[in-house]
């Protein structure tokens with residue numbers, strides 16, 4: 001469906017895409033992942049010519065869209081784009097937002113555009129909001145309207161650029177559910193996302209972008225479980241580690257607990273295991289170890305998850321005098337921690353910042 005040949009995009013001081021060559025097939029659902037600044041947005045913006053490539057060719061259905069003679073507005077109608085921000089027209093109702101382009105650009109009758117629009121709103125679960133204004137919707141609802149509006153143009157491919165990253169975490173799920181539904185219906189899609197479990201579950205192909213290129217292109221299993229190339233291996237491995245560094249009693253406890261939750265969900269850790277990681281953090285780190293630390297102190301909590309063994313482990317290091325948590329007088333917290341973790345092993349160490357280390361495995 002789309003062939004990209006030696007695509008290069010250079011800005012004055014940086015060349016995010018050096019030489020991208022790839023074919024995208026009808027029905028492909030492609031997740032695009034990778035570190036920040038590696039050209040993920042640039043790639044999908046080039047595909048619909050929001051950015052003009054510096055060199056190379058992009059062919060869509062046998063037509064070279066990078067050719068000067070190509071009518072790019074016609075091609076763009078076939079490519080939907082959903083951004084982080086929703087860009088709905090604030091002065092139009094939801095249904096008018098959806099009807100506008102089919103009437104203006106496709107020449108649909110208003111009645112037809114309305115009927116089709118209502119159908120799409122039902123699909124994204126928002127038919128009852130048809131006559132609301134965007135300002136009266138939540139972020140998740142706005143993004144679902146934006147998706148319905150894109151679908152109203154009957155695109156052959158939809159390009160998503162981090163469609164859930166501007167949303168309140170409570171609303172990510174409803175938008176992901178809509179996108180998942182589209183994937184099931186066989187739409188061709190490319191989705192830039194940093195939600196790794198979503199990237200994995202939804203796609204038949206994953207592009208890991210790095211080093212000015214689609215550095216590794218494979219199935220979700222290959223990219224997430226058996227990456228072949230050095231940078232992908234590094235990126236994926238790093239994903240499975242969460243590090244917290246605490247140097248004040250006033251640290252953001254709730255923030256850290258929800259980070260652990262997010263880390264767990266990203267790596268498909270079961271809810272029970274996530275809960276146990278949080279329990280160990282709260283009981284062992286906060287209730288038992290933290291009160292022992294005085295003056296300028298530091299504590300490092302590294303949580304790792306191995307998908308192979310389906311096992312989470314934690315390493316806790318802290319400053320101060322030698323202190324084995326097993327000696328705590330806080331018997332209740334220790335009991336709760338032991339209920340959530342096995343093999344809690346204490347070792348005194350001699351590192352610059354730390355004198356104590358506890359290793360454990362989450363049950």
Ligand SMILES: Nc1ncnc2c1ncn2[C@@H]1O[C@H](COP(=O)(O)OP(=O)(O)OP(=O)(O)O)[C@@H](O)[C@H]1O
Nearest residue numbers: 011012014016034035036037038039040041042043
């Ligand atoms: N219009 C521009 N002018 C100059 N440099 C740009 C422009 N747009 C993007 N860049 C640079 O190109 C590089 C790639 O940007 P791009 O937005 O594609 O990265 P990304 O992979 O989408 O990153 P992120 O994950 O942060 O969204 C970055 O270094 C960025 O600063």
Ligand SMILES: [Mg+2]
Nearest residue numbers: 040041042192
């Ligand atoms: Mg981007």
